[in-house]
Amino acid sequence: MPVRINDVMALLCHISEQQQMKVAIKQSSKGALMVGAAAFLGGLLGGPPGIAIGGAVGGLFGAWMTSGQFKPLPQIIMEMPMVQQQKLCDQVFAILRSLAWTDATQLILLVTGNAALQQKVTAALINYVTQELRAEIQYGD
Template sequence: MPVRVDDVMQLLCHVSQEKGMKAAVKHSGRGALVAGATAFLGGLMGGPPGIAVGGALGGLLGAWMNSGQFRPVPQILLELPPTEQQKLYDEAMDILKRLDWTDVVQLTALVMGNASLQQKLAGVVMNYLSRELRAEIQYGE
């Protein structure tokens, strides 16, 4: 029986929810854009002193935009584009390929009954989020 990407994504969401995983995805590009835009607008409105003031305010605004926006990992995983879900699926299947199951319910039961598998899959999710999305991971409720 072919394994569906959606089934493995549901499993990863369940594991990350049980572990209480949250992640803050850094949007440094967006922060830099805000800082540059406010410096530009400051320059248009106030000349050289306006550039300095606009850049400082934009830098603060950009830093604020990137700080502490933790979201539940299952929400982040479900919002991934299909190509990114496929990457995560491929990594998870390296761990799951030796298991024998018929549906996502049985697969979830097998994994949730094995602490080692849970830890390995949580590690796959954590490594993926850190590497691909440059996210900061947090555990607990």
């Protein structure tokens, strides 16, 4: 059976939407940089207590900077270039190799009906997002 990338992408979008996964690709590093810079500046100005105060202020500012910068993972998946989608599809298809499906709906039902299989697919998706896209994943609202 030929691999149908659209079916696998629909499955990944469904799983990530179901788990309310959101992704921040570049913004999370800016927030971390802000915390470090504020702690350093606080240490220069106020010594050890300044490090704590600077870290706290930097953390609040970093959180404010990155708030709202998370995008839903299904949106990220569908916006990826075809080369990245194919690479992700290949990794997930290695897990789905033994399944036979006729369309995306059937594939989604097969995977979501099997907790162990869904967990493996989810783990492959998370691994791809964190390793290949170097992104941070957030769950829920």
